Amino acid sequence: MTTSSVSKGCFVFKPVVKKKRKILGAEDYFVDGSDDVENGKLRFQLCQSLWQKMKEDIECMQEDLNKKMLDGFLEFIRKSAASFWSRGDSWTSQMRANEIPTAALVLGVNMPDHSITFESMIVQLQASLTPFIVSVQAKECGALKQLMQKVLQRLMGTNITVDEDEAETELGVHNNELPQKRVNCSLDALCDWYRTATKKPSGKSPRKRRSCSQSEFPQGPPVVVIFRDLEAFSPQVLQDFILICSQYVQQVPLVFVFGIATSPSTIQRMLPHSVSSLLCIELFQSLSCTQHLATIIDKLVLTSKFPFKISAKVLQVLVGIFLYHDFSVCNFLKGLQLSMLDHFHSQPLSMLCCQKQDALLHAQQLSHQDVERIRQLPSFMRYVEKQEPEKQVQLLTSDERVKEVCQKLLKDLRSYHKNFYPVLRCLHVLTSILPKYPLGKQIRELYVLCLEKNVWETQEYESAMQLIRMLAKDALVTSLQKCVDILKCCKSKKLKEEGQQLQGLTATFQKLDSKIIPVDSKYVSMVNNHFLTLLAMKECRRTRRKTPYEILRNHVVDYIDSLVKTHLCLPESQPLYEVWYYSSSGTVRRHLNATPRTSIQTALSNPYCYLQNEALKNESGVISSTAPDICIIYKLHLECGRLINLYDWLEAYITVATAAEGKDLSAMEGGKVDKLKHARFIRGVSELEFLGFVKSTRKKTDHVARLTWGGC
């Protein structure tokens, strides 16, 4: 900004009052760029409500999953607090060294995921045991001072002075929120505070620990200090802190919580015996993240509850990111949410992807444009082709007819899914007991297989069926019983009947004479050893007369086979499947598993890809003079070795750049470099340096070192 003043000095500029821009909501971004705004808004709402429902389910589920560990943990805190107050009564507790009760929570390697566990833990603690909870992270506690300050500040809610210089600078920040009371940063202060806080009813001091009254908690609630990421703490800081706290453990019931990402032996690695002997450590192990994922998939993906589905490719991408990269359930859910959002955004017909009644209603209100879109769906086209000629004509000409058929098809799609998942589970129950898991150990593997092609046409399925035909009676009967339970629980009437039939078959197994069985169980034990010999044995057995058990078993297998063939056909074969299924795995991968380096290299070597300028289109390998400077410089540097002479590089650049202007090269022969080009070159080089392709080197002053390898 400029002033009209001629003298130097400080000037005050009042902010120019700008007109308030309308703040765009998520909805506006969602419909942005689409032609049918109303439709877009509807889809956005559908998406939101569907996600809301899923989220509720997820939260319920995660609570259940963590319940066991959290219950144990709460019990531990309760016990340690109780033992603090009852100490001094017995001879043993007088003789015992003062140990700080410590809960070591092993939470798995993905640390961002821990926050869910910690949040719910803190909520539960606050609800039932103690209002005095501090949670600290390693990055805020580089030194003992800061750790003490953080702990005291969060517990007492006051400003703590550690070093007077620091306090001064922070004063302004805290002035508004925190009462100015000079409290020393020592645990003495904490003890005093604890004594007053537990004695007095909290009503007296207005700014004390929320509104919950002390009487809710048992007498003398413990002070819980949570170290969220133990590995990242500096061992020295932690040791000193524990040493200090152990001096005060008589006066305040302290409890530590260590969040451990790797393994409990970290504690021993970080703390010497003299320090770890001050702790009374109990271990709590959370559910492994793979099990967590399996539950999530089971509840969110393998269910007909939610109409939104992801295709095999997308599921594979998401599971792949989980297994190969991060082990993060949160990221998996984010990926699911992203694909859902993209589905509702990119597929105009996704307004039919909702609960049954709404979907039927929306189907009735389809616009002409949407009907056209339906007609263009590949699955619908296939469906039309299968109809008789006059019906085909109707479907292609009459919008009303399409709407009617559409409603019917939506119902079919729903009932297809209702049958699909229970049968899938049955098949998994039967095949997951087989040696070497021909159809996958996890149900998601089987699911992916079923989504990719008709499962009964695969080799694996065939071998699985052969193996089932060799199962011993007890294994077969128990898994059949499980299948019956699954089928009986599901809503579809048809499957219930199937369940009845299957139960009948299972019952006949039990009636069979048990004398015949031992032969078979011997075979099955051999299955583990040698699959081929087994097949050979089966071959020779064919000549022998079959026992009633074998006959019945074959019958059951045929029955299962027919069940699979009727219900596990490809979703793609269902008309309107595009409405429910999201299949653009590329988008998901691009968004979730970004490759910044590849993008940068593409941008530099092939600027057309991003700039979409026709002039830049050319074959690779040629250095186009019309490209941006940085691209030219990048391409030139690819031709060099480990060290690049800057002057040579500049000359090469100028050659290319002058060629662009169409001037004669001899113009610069005089040895003088055009200043403008020189500046452009330097800017380009520093941009490359910023991107991490080159760096200056001390070996030769007029050279830069390449940081990447490989030529063009």
Added chain:
Amino acid sequence: MNRMPVHLQHLGYADEQLQQVTGLLACREAQASTLLALFGEPEHYSYPSIFIYGHRASGKSHVVLTLLKELKMPHVVVNCIECVSPGLLFERMLLSLFGTLTMPLPRGPSLSDFVRLYQQLCSEQPATQTRYIVLDHAEFLRDMSTNLLPGFLRLQELVEDNVTVIFLSKIVWDKFRPNSGCFEPLLLHFPDYSKAELQQILAQESHPSYSPELYSSYISILLGVFYSVCRDLRELRHLAALNFSKFCEPLEKGEAKEGDTHKLWRNIEPHLKKAMQTVYLREVSSAQWEEQQQKEEEEVRELQGLSAYTHMELPYYSKFLLIAAYLASYNPARTDRRFFLKHHGKIKKTNFLKKHEKTSNHLLGPKPFPLDRLLAIFYSVVDSRVAPTASIFSQISTLVTLQLLTQVGHDDQLDAPKYKCAVSLAFIRAISRTVGFDVIRYLYDFL
């Protein structure tokens, strides 16, 4: 060997008072009488600074504090670990010596501020007796500002008051002496307790419902097992308390009488041996240990110690990154060509296997390697094609946070960071077994 208790004798204090103190200071009579002699009569000036050192739980603070408390000398005890800033240290001293501060310490006080304020307060309340300042864990003073230790050593001279500073430390004085020299304090060493002394001290605190003789025999059994590994009085007392109920079990059940020493010994000895491997090392917490004792023999399942849980789940590529990091740390860089190139051509065997390099890599520990090398090895050991995605790089930093890798030197990400692998061979073998990778074949040391 029953030593005759040495009676403390001092002119300044009443005899019965001293007698009482002696009772509290078992096996430390010699040190106590030296200290008393140094302190002199209450009104007399004492030596300016006394430095007491000895191992953990050798009775340093106990002796000093008992003397000061029982003989009612004015004193202040400050724990130096707690004092994160000198200001805190000064304030504590002044507060407990003089009650209230008439004038607050300035921000970021220096030693001279402290001395000034001390003198001021002292002129208001002149010392009638020697004042004692006890600095516990004095080794932490060394980390504070450099003038603090020399200042406290000659505090008497600086404040011109009858004051004595007592330093308590686990470390010998030689490790304290500043380069520039200082006032030398009087050194007093507290030696470790001998076995007999430990026995005597521990036996004093017998269980109220059992006879002292029984407890004494229990202690001698306990010492028989633990004395070879642990001489820490505090730890031994803790262990004694933890295992005493087990010792008494036959007595409770009526299977043995107090006189059946052999029977009791047979009962407790294996139990103590087990305790040595578990609860003493804090593999099993003492609460869990006690809980286990209360259960019946049959239902006791083996409690797993902390170090039993070494298993760790990692994402697939993280495992390979870790393996690559291990290989980069323990293989000389020039051998990479041999391990990771399919057609590495002929490398002369004599040239390749240099004698002095052989077998020493694992003894020397991990060496730092640049990021490029890590990625190059990673891409050659991982069997599938992996896109260089952002998450590969973030996995490297995750491994650093988990302390499986450590970053060496500057932490500028742009400027070719260097790492070291911080896991053991056993760990990496376990990891590579889960991904079906034979790590030994790629290690130069095992060729």
